[in-house]
Amino acid sequence: MLERVDYDRTQHAGYAKGRALLPVSRDNWRRAFREHAGPGRVRTVLDVGSGTGRFTPVLADAFGCAVIGVEPAERMRAVAETEAARPNVEYRSGSAADLPVPDASADLALMFLVWHHVPDRAAAAAELARVLRPGARLLIATTLADRRKDLLLYRYFPRTREIDGALFPTRAETADLFAAAGFEESALVEVHHRSAESLAEYVERQRMRALSVYEHLTDEEYEEGMAAMEADAAAETEPVPVEAECDLLVLSRR
Numbered sequence: 001m002l003e004r005v006d007y008d009r010t011q012h013a014g015y016a017k018g019r020a021l022l023p024v025s026r027d028n029w030r031r032a033f034r035e036h037a038g039p040g041r042v043r044t045v046l047d048v049g050s051g052t053g054r055f056t057p058v059l060a061d062a063f064g065c066a067v068i069g070v071e072p073a074e075r076m077r078a079v080a081e082t083e084a085a086r087p088n089v090e091y092r093s094g095s096a097a098d099l100p101v102p103d104a105s106a107d108l109a110l111m112f113l114v115w116h117h118v119p120d121r122a123a124a125a126a127e128l129a130r131v132l133r134p135g136a137r138l139l140i141a142t143t144l145a146d147r148r149k150d151l152l153l154y155r156y157f158p159r160t161r162e163i164d165g166a167l168f169p170t171r172a173e174t175a176d177l178f179a180a181a182g183f184e185e186s187a188l189v190e191v192h193h194r195s196a197e198s199l200a201e202y203v204e205r206q207r208m209r210a211l212s213v214y215e216h217l218t219d220e221e222y223e224e225g226m227a228a229m230e231a232d233a234a235a236e237t238e239p240v241p242v243e244a245e246c247d248l249l250v251l252s253r254r
């Protein structure tokens with residue numbers, strides 16, 4: 001059993017910088033959010049597990065409406081409040097199973113790389129069903145255990161592939177749980193995400209250790225992977241972007 005990652009412990013320090021969105025990725029995600037927001041007018045959006053506010057302003061730009069970022073880790077929220085503040089964005093304390101908003105008050109919710117951190121998933125699905133209006137969409141950007149991609153990370157830190165298999169639920173597990181809470185699957189799409197413009201830039205980001213999966217590695221495993229990556233980055237003659245297709249599961253509130 002893998003220990004739960006507490007973002008208030010170390011992740012909050014390097015997350016905003018280590019995981020900053022490149023413009024091309026920001027554009028791809030903004031487009032995907034708009035494409036899959038559903039037919040109704042979007043007036044209130046929730047960013048559940050908003051962290052340091054990486055996607056909260058993107059949602060505000062995409063829909064031009066009020067966005068509420070809900071985040072349980074105080075220090076992640078504090079970074080969002082200083083670095084990702086916008087006039088129509090608000091950050092609140094809460095969690096997926098305890099959302100600080102009234103019944104049927106949101107037209108869209110996003111959970112970006114959050115679902116695998118939620119300990120009480122059935123309660124969270126029921127809570128998301130409570131706060132979303134009928135017909136509203138829930139967008140879940142996540143790895144699915146049975147659809148793991150060939151990530152560069154897995155090459156340098158081989159055990160992270162196995163850890164992801166244990167951490168992330170499968171597509172069927174996720175769909176069944178949400179079906180029981182009152183959602184149906186609308187789509188499962190891939191969004192192109194570029195993490196860095198070159199391996200050298202990727203190495204810089206990895207030095208911040210701002211990936212929760214690193215917390216499950218020993219220091220030796222992390223250092224060994226970093227040394228191999230640094231050697232390859234030093235030998236890089238042409239910059240090769242680090243990118244992958246990421247799954248976005250689109251659910252509709254019945």
Ligand SMILES: C[S@@+](CC[C@H](N)C(=O)[O-])C[C@H]1O[C@@H](n2cnc3c(N)ncnc32)[C@H](O)[C@@H]1O
Binds near residue numbers: 073
């Ligand atoms: C990988 S970060 C993603 C943050 C942000 N969505 C992003 O993509 O940058 C995961 C976030 O989920 C939060 N989290 C953990 N457990 C949660 C829960 N039960 N409900 C909501 N968020 C949770 C963590 O505190 C952390 O900020």
